[in-house]
Amino acid sequence: MNTEQELLDSAALTVYRLNGQFLTIGDGLAAPAGISVAWWQVLAAVQQQPLPVAGIARAVGVTRQSVQRIADLLVGQGMCEYRPNPAHKRAKLVAITTAGEAAIARIDPQHAAMARRVAEALGPAEFATTVQTLTRLSAALESIITADDPATRTAPPPPAG
Template sequence: MRKMKRTPAGETLTSFILDFFRLNSRLLIAGDRLVAELGLTSARWQILGAITAAQQPQPVAWIARDLSANRQNVQRIVNDLEEDGLVRFEVNPHHRRAQLVVLTDKGSQAFDAAMRLQAAWVNRLSDGLSVEDIEAAHSVMTKLRKNLEDSMEPDNLE
């Protein structure tokens, strides 16, 4: 069997991906520490953010889709948030079994508190980085995500 060689771009991207995995792990740890005193984790905070960003209440499956996350994992976290009074379920007029997830006042307060903590933290984290460099990194990540999503289309799977 012949071993396929990476192109120079493929080699550089492999290194980038490995560093990105390490960065992601550190971001999750830092996020957990940042919001721990609020009774949140990075995952809970992320879901509260998705609920806040939505234009209207959504079922868990839609929240999971928007986050590119596993529906069952999101369901488990949403159930925990509901137990803690941060979200509630409402009847979905379009689908009997897929209840809508709604942020409670307590959930909104927790999310707002997390975002206040995040503002000071992200300002410190961005020290030494130019807006242009951050925008360039964002552009690369956006293009990589699109390429990955396109490659996962049924017609492109091989």
């Protein structure tokens, strides 16, 4: 295995571990509001503006089907509502309601405290640098995914000549 492969493996394993850690922390933060971390993700995605299910799925990096299931549950609990989408007749917009805003407000104090703890553990500058690095890694991977069709392109083309 070459160094680049080792780096990719290490990055992936670290991100998988981080995902598990974030889910554990998120579930702990969301539980007092009576919601799961998955529900919180969807609520947070539509907090600034209503989005179609596909837009939420892209924002949080999960399947459209899982977002649809959660959106239906949130609508059933009165934390979100479906609204007409002027850009698309069939793809309704998911919008947060007052009850959804209240759930996020119950999470916010513990969320802020956790953010302070992470900033204290890393230092504010290192925390910001870490977020920037993770964002750049995500953008690079997204660029590669979009540029390549993994079903048909598994290896670089042979050298010309």
